[in-house]
Amino acid sequence: MKKKDILLCASIYLLTSCGSVPLTGRKQLLLVSDSDVLTSSLTQYNDYIKTAKKSASSSQTAMVKRVGQKIATATEEYLRQAGMANEIKNFAWEFNLVEDKQVNAFCMPGGKIVVYEGLMKLVSSDDELAVVIGHEVAHAVAKHSNERMSQQIAAQYGSQILSAALSEKSTMVQNLAGTVYGIGAQYGVMLPFSRTHELEADYMGLILMAIAGYNPEVAVNFWQKMSAGSGGNIPEFMSTHPSDAHRISEIKRILPEIMKYKTTRR
Numbered sequence: 001m002k003k004k005d006i007l008l009c010a011s012i013y014l015l016t017s018c019g020s021v022p023l024t025g026r027k028q029l030l031l032v033s034d035s036d037v038l039t040s041s042l043t044q045y046n047d048y049i050k051t052a053k054k055s056a057s058s059s060q061t062a063m064v065k066r067v068g069q070k071i072a073t074a075t076e077e078y079l080r081q082a083g084m085a086n087e088i089k090n091f092a093w094e095f096n097l098v099e100d101k102q103v104n105a106f107c108m109p110g111g112k113i114v115v116y117e118g119l120m121k122l123v124s125s126d127d128e129l130a131v132v133i134g135h136e137v138a139h140a141v142a143k144h145s146n147e148r149m150s151q152q153i154a155a156q157y158g159s160q161i162l163s164a165a166l167s168e169k170s171t172m173v174q175n176l177a178g179t180v181y182g183i184g185a186q187y188g189v190m191l192p193f194s195r196t197h198e199l200e201a202d203y204m205g206l207i208l209m210a211i212a213g214y215n216p217e218v219a220v221n222f223w224q225k226m227s228a229g230s231g232g233n234i235p236e237f238m239s240t241h242p243s244d245a246h247r248i249s250e251i252k253r254i255l256p257e258i259m260k261y262k263t264t265r266r
């Protein structure tokens, strides 16, 4: 956490909180309450899912729901055992496969996961799908949207929030929701997360898939396949930072540690 952020946290503790990310322990600036994040993101998600066309493939839809639910259950169990169940107490998981040619997937705060059919063309096993869903679930569990929003609030409003009433803060959240979640303006395209968030989602996602019983070792090949097969479109989970090469070498580096979490439960 930057010095500036720590100062900000210390100054406005009455209105806000500073959290730490499950599994990594990284300290983060969280200026927005979970309920404000969930309310504002749910509005956008509901608007999106009403108009999105659900996939006609019952087998692929079942695959998304099966892998998603298994990772969600493992995540809940892990956090409960670690005394961090509160982190996701307001989550209501949903797993959708949507008719869209893009190679993409995203997860809204609160556990609303959307996978596009275009991605499924490159997925050849539950393990590979678990790499993507684990990554997306990790963004949600780590509250990256809240942190990104908080950083924007800090940058835009600075010391003003020190004196802001809670009602004013809600307006800030509403104003920023569109730019942070992205799907309001352009369905299904989330703003890229930062390099820190992407690497953190990779790391946490691999752990979550491992404790759900999937094999994280498929991640290296899968990333290489995605890197070659996304046809120039950059999916959320492959945003330009970090580069594919850096990301793949990072995954190789952390795999021995990740494998310690691997269970045989399937």
Ligand SMILES: [Zn+2]
Binding pocket: 135, 139, 193, 197, 198, 201, 236, 237, 238
């Ligand atoms: Zn991502």
